[in-house]
Structure formats: C-alpha cells, structure tokens
Amino acid sequence: MKVTQEKLPASQIALEIEIPSEISQKTYDRTLQKFTQAANIPGFRKGKVPKQILIKRLGSERIKAAALEESIEDSLKQAIDQENLDVLGNYSLRTPIEELIQQFTPGHPLTFSIAVDVPPEARVDNYEGLEITAEERVYDPGQVDAFFEEQRLEQANLIPVEDRAAQLGDVLTVDYEGKLLPEDGEGEPEPFPGGSAEDTQMELDEGRFIEGFVENIVGMNADETKSFEVKFPEDYPNEELAGQGAIFTVTVKDIKTRELPELDDDFAQTISDFDTMAELRESIENRFKEEAEDKTKSNINGALLKALEDCIEVDFPETLIKQEVDYMLTQTAMQLQQYGMDIRSLYNEDNLAQMRERSRPEAIAQLKQDLALEKIAELQDLDSSEDEKEERAAEIRKQLSDREIDEERLQGFVEKDLLSQKALDWLRERAKIELVPEGSLSKEDDAAEETDDTDPDESQDS
Numbered sequence: 001m002k003v004t005q006e007k008l009p010a011s012q013i014a015l016e017i018e019i020p021s022e023i024s025q026k027t028y029d030r031t032l033q034k035f036t037q038a039a040n041i042p043g044f045r046k047g048k049v050p051k052q053i054l055i056k057r058l059g060s061e062r063i064k065a066a067a068l069e070e071s072i073e074d075s076l077k078q079a080i081d082q083e084n085l086d087v088l089g090n091y092s093l094r095t096p097i098e099e100l101i102q103q104f105t106p107g108h109p110l111t112f113s114i115a116v117d118v119p120p121e122a123r124v125d126n127y128e129g130l131e132i133t134a135e136e137r138v139y140d141p142g143q144v145d146a147f148f149e150e151q152r153l154e155q156a157n158l159i160p161v162e163d164r165a166a167q168l169g170d171v172l173t174v175d176y177e178g179k180l181l182p183e184d185g186e187g188e189p190e191p192f193p194g195g196s197a198e199d200t201q202m203e204l205d206e207g208r209f210i211e212g213f214v215e216n217i218v219g220m221n222a223d224e225t226k227s228f229e230v231k232f233p234e235d236y237p238n239e240e241l242a243g244q245g246a247i248f249t250v251t252v253k254d255i256k257t258r259e260l261p262e263l264d265d266d267f268a269q270t271i272s273d274f275d276t277m278a279e280l281r282e283s284i285e286n287r288f289k290e291e292a293e294d295k296t297k298s299n300i301n302g303a304l305l306k307a308l309e310d311c312i313e314v315d316f317p318e319t320l321i322k323q324e325v326d327y328m329l330t331q332t333a334m335q336l337q338q339y340g341m342d343i344r345s346l347y348n349e350d351n352l353a354q355m356r357e358r359s360r361p362e363a364i365a366q367l368k369q370d371l372a373l374e375k376i377a378e379l380q381d382l383d384s385s386e387d388e389k390e391e392r393a394a395e396i397r398k399q400l401s402d403r404e405i406d407e408e409r410l411q412g413f414v415e416k417d418l419l420s421q422k423a424l425d426w427l428r429e430r431a432k433i434e435l436v437p438e439g440s441l442s443k444e445d446d447a448a449e450e451t452d453d454t455d456p457d458e459s460q461d462s
Contacts, residue, residue: 003079011120011317014094017079019071019110027074028106031067064104065097076114088117089319117317124375127311128430132303135442136435137295143288144281148263151271156258165219166255172202172217173253181229181245189247192240199253210236217250225251296435297428304427308372309365316367324363325356370420377419380426384418392418 002018019027032051041049041057055063072093080087093100094113104110158171166172178195182188206214216228227249236242261267268280329352333343347355376382392414397405 001075001078001082003083005083008115009315011118011315011320012115013085013118014113014115015076015079015083016111016113017075019075019112021107021109023075024067024071024104024110025107027071028064028067031070032063035063035066061101064101067106068097068100068104071110072112072114076116080116085116086119088119088317089322091116117319120314120316120320120371122312122314122371122375124312124372124379127308127372127376127427129432130304130307130311130427130430131432131434132300132307133434133436133441134296134299134303135438135440136299137292137438139289139292141285144284147284147288148281152260152263152267153258155267155270156260158256159259161255161257162222164255165221166204166252167218168204168206168214169258170204171256171258172204173199173256174202174217175199175251175253176248178246178248180241181247183244192246195246195248213248216248217252220250220252222252222255225249300428300431300433301424303433304424304431305369308427309368312368312372312375314368314371316364320367321360321363324367325359328359328363328366329355373420373423374416376426377423380423382419382422382426384415384422388418389414 001020004016006014006016008014032054035058036049036051036054037046039046039049039054039058041053044050044053049057076091079085092115094115100110100112161170175198176196178192179189180192180195182190202217204214204218208214210230210232212228212230216226216230220226227247229245229247231245232238232241232243234243261270263277265276268274268277272280272283274280274283329347333347336343336346389411393410396410396414
C-alpha cells in the first residue's frame with residue numbers, strides 16, 4: 001500500500017493513503033452484498049434483489065459511502081502497521097467525504113488524506129540547577145505536647161461535680177430550647193429546626209458553639225435554668241440562621257469534670273504498643289519530624305514541577321489533552337462519591353462542558369510536568385532496578401488487594417512512576433532552593449489574586 005507521511009502542527013501526522021484498485025472493488029462488492037442480504041423490497045425474496053434494482057432503490061452514493069467508510073478504516077489500520085506508527089485517539093479526514101464519494105469508482109485506485117494524533121515530541125532545556133522558592137515546615141515540639149493532651153482528654157474519666165458552678169472544660173448534661181427573635185422586634189420568638197434538645201451532653205469549650213452561648217452557661221449550677229440572647233454569625237453555614245438573633249433557654253441537669261490520667265508508663269501501654277512513656281514520646285516526636293520533612297520535600301517537588309513547565313517546548317495533540325481532562329474529572333468524581341456526594345447533580349450536560357474548559361489549563365500543566373520528567377530520565381540515562389520495580393509493584397498490589405489488577409499495565413505504571421521519581425530526585429539534588437516560612441507563599445498568592453481582582457477603573461480613581 002502506498003503511504004506518504006507529512007508532519008502537521010499539534011503533534012499530528014497527515015497520511016496520504018492510496019487504496020489499491022483490487023481493494024476498492026472487493027470492498028464495494030462486499031458492501032453491496034451486505035445491503036442485498038439485508039434489503040426488504042416488495043416483489044423480491046430477501047437476498048435475491050438484483051444489484052441494479054438495489055442500487056436504484058438505495059442510491060449509488062449511499063452504497064459508495066458505506067464502502068468508503070469500510071475502506072478508510074481498513075486502509076488506515078494497514079497504513080499504521082505498515083509505517084509502524086504510534087497513534088492516539090481517532091482520525092480526522094482531510095479530504096472531504098463528498099469529494100471522495102464522487103471520485104470513488106469500484107475497481108479503480110483512490111487516494112485520500114487523513115490526520116492522526118501521535119505522541120508529542122518534546123524539547124527540554126535549562127533544567128539543571130533550577131532556582132526555586134518553597135515553603136518549609138519546621139518541626140514544632142508543641143505538636144507532641146498537644147497530641148498527648150488530646151489523648152489524655154480521650155482517656156479521661158468524667159467525675160460528677162456537686163459543690164461548684166460550671167466552668168470552662170466541664171462536660172454538662174443539659175436541656176435547651178432555642179427560638180429566633182423577630183427581625184422587626186415585634187411579635188413572639190419562633191422555634192426553629194434543630195434548635196432544641198433534651199439530655200444532650202455539652203462540653204464547655206468557647207470554640208464549639210456560637211459566640212456568647214458557652215459564656216452564658218459558665219457559672220450556672222446543676223438544676224438551674226437560664227434564658228439569654230445570642231446572635232448567629234453572618235457566615236453561619238445554615239443560611240436561614242446566619243445573622244439572626246435568638247433566645248435560648250438552658251437547664252443544667254448535671255456537671256462533670258474530666259479526671260485526666262498521668263503521663264506515665266501505664267498511660268503509654270494503654271494507648272500504644274510501647275512499654276514506656278519515653279519510648280512512646282520518642283516515636284511521636286519522630287513521626288512529627290518525618291511529617292515536617294515530608295511536607296517540606298513535597299513543597300520543593302511542587303515548586304520544581306511548576307518550574308519545569310517553562311523548560312519544555314511541546315505541542316500536545318488534542319486527544320492527549322482530552323484524555324487528561326477526562327482522567328482528572330473521573331478522579332474528582334470518585335473523591336466526591338467517597339464523601340457521599342451525588343455527582344449526578346454536578347456532572348450533568350450543563351456543567352460538564354464548563355468543567356472540561358476549566359480543567360484544561362491544569363491538564364496541560366500536568367502533561368508538561370509528566371513529559372518533562374520522562375525526557376529528563378531519558379536524557380540522564382536514569383533507570384530502575386528490578387528489585388525497585390518489584391517492591392513498588394508489591395506496594396500497589398497491597399493497596400489494591402480488593403481489585404483485579406492487570407499485571408501488564410501495572411508494570412508499565414511502575415516503571416514510569418519510578419523513572420519520574422528518579423528524575424525529580426535528580427532535579428532536587430541540583431536545584432538552588434530557597435526555603436521560606438510555611439504560609440508565606442500562599443499569602444503572596446492571595447495578595448496577587450486580590451490585586452488581579454481589583455477593578456481597573458477603581459484603581460485609577462484612587
């Protein structure tokens with residue numbers, strides 16, 4: 001088969017393919033036979049309709065179009081195999097189908113042009129010694145103390161209190177009834193859904209309830225009833241209550257205080273597998289230190305990947321971008337389902353097109369990062385040992401033990417993932433890294449967004 005290649009923009013190749021005369025005749029005859037077997041024409045038995053009558057009844061263009069479709073599909077597959085091409089997605093005809101129908105004559109050769117997407121060719125430059133800024137998470141010993149205080153609270157015993165009033169930190173059993181105050185100040189307060197409860201346990205912690213609620217209960221005694229007014233904050237999650245004034249009537253039924261356990265070896269054995277408190281504290285310290293180091297490393301890697309986007313020159317085919325967008329939307333949908341959300345209300349026809357368009361820049365950025373790492377691994381001759389591959393594959397098998405795994409795809413993923421990690425390690429070892437306090441870069445981003453959102457006219461007026 002005669003095939004001529006031509007490079008096109010957007011990582012496409014044009015193939016000019018000549019369908020041989022014998023193939024055009026065989027395909028046409030086969031197509032005509034299919035129509036003959038399927039046609040129901042009055043006066044003729046099924047499968048016995050004369051060809052000329054069938055052509056007249058169906059129209060020659062319809063039969064040619066069907067024969068052409070089959071010829072193009074078959075010829076393209078042969079051309080891809082013949083030229084040893086790695087193609088992505090579907091093809092697009094460059095020669096108008098109407099023109100091909102007019103030119104098509106069974107038993108004569110026919111040439112058509114078709115465009116196919118192919119993996120993009122990328123050029124990566126200036127990637128060694130990247131200069132980046134990343135946030136550093138510093139280990140805070142206070143995290144360890146906070147962890148143990150939280151564990152003490154969980155293991156604490158509740159002891160009844162009879163000789164004093166309620167104070168912060170106590171756990172109370174209360175009845176309460178809440179009513180919304182009329183906005184105009186006239187009329188009676190009205191109950192609202194979820195505003196009342198009986199025999200409910202309440203910890204007197206200022207941060208757990210709306211402002212003023214806990215403060216009014218502190219100082220109350222058991223069997224005491226008190227009414228007081230509060231106001232729901234403007235940003236309260238329930239929009240129907242946000243900004244509304246309310247009056248609550250609270251009856252304290254009992255007061256308990258927490259008896260916290262000592263931080264000793266018995267406590268360590270109760271909440272862990274360690275025998276001594278010293279061993280447990282050392283383990284918790286190491287855990288928080290590792291978390292800080294991992295977070296800093298993750299921030300550095302993120303900054304490196306972002307910088308890599310300026311180091312690569314590539315023109316992605318539309319097929320690849322679409323595949324990445326689809327993958328991203330699928331991953332998001334799976335996460336939302338895990339949170340119990342109904343994705344059908346979000347992933348509908350009205351929203352999907354907008355979601356695809358919004359996801360496009362992120363998809364292109366991800367493709368650039370992945371391909372840049374792949375090229376760097378190739379240029380630096382990075383490789384993974386068989387032991388590394390098997391260890392990584394074993395980890396994934398364990399994570400997905402409840403699913404059926406395609407071993408061939410798993411091996412391909414593992415090899416690509418390991419090479420990307422090695423390329424990232426190679427970049428990090430040679431990068432010029434400036435570490436800044438955690439949160440400082442995000443503050444700069446927020447300030448930049450606020451500047452971008454400023455109305456130009458307002459800026460000029462000021």
